[in-house]
Amino acid sequence: MVKELYFDNAATTRVYPAVVGVMNEIMLAEYGNASSLHALGDKASKFLINSRANIARALGARTHEIFFTSGTTESNNWVFSGLAHNNSDKKKILISSIEHPSIRETANLFRNWGYTIVEIPVDSRGFVDIDFIEKNIDLSTLFVSVMHVNNIFGTIQNLKKIGDICKRKGVIFHTDCAQSFGKLKILVHDWNIDLLSASAHKISGPKGVGLLYVREGVKFSPFIYGGGQERGLRSGTENVPGIVGFAKAVEISLKEDWNKVSEIRDYIIAELENLGCKLIGARDNRLCNNIFVIFPGIDAEKLLYQLSEKKIYVSTGSACDSKKETEDKSLIALGLSSKEIKSSLRISLPADVTRKEADYFLKVLKELIKR
Numbered sequence: 001m002v003k004e005l006y007f008d009n010a011a012t013t014r015v016y017p018a019v020v021g022v023m024n025e026i027m028l029a030e031y032g033n034a035s036s037l038h039a040l041g042d043k044a045s046k047f048l049i050n051s052r053a054n055i056a057r058a059l060g061a062r063t064h065e066i067f068f069t070s071g072t073t074e075s076n077n078w079v080f081s082g083l084a085h086n087n088s089d090k091k092k093i094l095i096s097s098i099e100h101p102s103i104r105e106t107a108n109l110f111r112n113w114g115y116t117i118v119e120i121p122v123d124s125r126g127f128v129d130i131d132f133i134e135k136n137i138d139l140s141t142l143f144v145s146v147m148h149v150n151n152i153f154g155t156i157q158n159l160k161k162i163g164d165i166c167k168r169k170g171v172i173f174h175t176d177c178a179q180s181f182g183k184l185k186i187l188v189h190d191w192n193i194d195l196l197s198a199s200a201h202k203i204s205g206p207k208g209v210g211l212l213y214v215r216e217g218v219k220f221s222p223f224i225y226g227g228g229q230e231r232g233l234r235s236g237t238e239n240v241p242g243i244v245g246f247a248k249a250v251e252i253s254l255k256e257d258w259n260k261v262s263e264i265r266d267y268i269i270a271e272l273e274n275l276g277c278k279l280i281g282a283r284d285n286r287l288c289n290n291i292f293v294i295f296p297g298i299d300a301e302k303l304l305y306q307l308s309e310k311k312i313y314v315s316t317g318s319a320c321d322s323k324k325e326t327e328d329k330s331l332i333a334l335g336l337s338s339k340e341i342k343s344s345l346r347i348s349l350p351a352d353v354t355r356k357e358a359d360y361f362l363k364v365l366k367e368l369i370k371r
């Protein structure tokens, strides 16, 4: 008997018990401040060094290129100010038209401060127009930001292709990997990525911890001033339990059987299409656990609440936007109408999803739709 189905893993995830285990131990026994000189501080500092090294390895980065933050929102905000302070003559920024609000809203702020923000268009499956990027980079371009995987419809961008263009044109390339880090292979150096943001809580790590990778050689300003932690760029006592939990989550998540998850994803998509649903986003090059569909003629929000009453949890869009009345800008950029957006549902599967759970989900869904 299936008791509860949490199918909203793009919003956040349940923390791995092993992550809770290591964090618990650190909070109760190894609680020193990593800056303290005594033995407890030294132990905390070693935990930090190991976690940074393990996370750097997972990205193909060097240890000193990883800076811990409170999450992708902070990292994305930092990218703008970190680069702007060092390049006062460059006032043009290219962002994709499907970015998360943490990029979009920061770009709006910079627009008010006199920057030109150029939005890179996408096709109907959500792939960015790579030729547009190439044509629009010029000597005044500060940086290009394109997310790896869209948080609502799961389309995976070809980061290497974009990174290669930016490198050839001598422009800094940033990518938001909140949805992909720990699920997909990412090689920052090989793909010519200069800056990368990610969060722990999307891969069963704790909330409130994230990272910004800054390639060695990129001129970058501090974000938070104070005691000089994180090599003087992001001050404040380090969140050692959170960071160790993050590293543990990355280690476990990278070993998950995501191929199995994508098989179950495809099974659910096929069943939903048989019901008349329309898949939005890419079919190939789609995140392993993402399903985003339109249920024609159905009020998706109503369906979400009906599913919630049955202890099945899904989303109508990104969690940060779903309580607002406005439609998500990335769905408008895809060309969806208001009517379609109101009928759309995001189902994001956990790493341990089973076929039995998928069948139960489909059974409940079919009953509700029939009603």
Ligand SMILES: Cc1ncc(COP(=O)(O)O)c(C=O)c1O
Binding pocket: 010, 011, 070, 071, 072, 073, 074, 100, 102, 147, 149, 150, 151, 176, 177, 178, 179, 199, 201, 210, 318, 319, 320
């Ligand atoms: C693509 C993307 N970027 C940024 C964020 C913000 O991450 P956080 O809330 O961990 O700061 C999210 C979270 O939903 C996301 O999916």
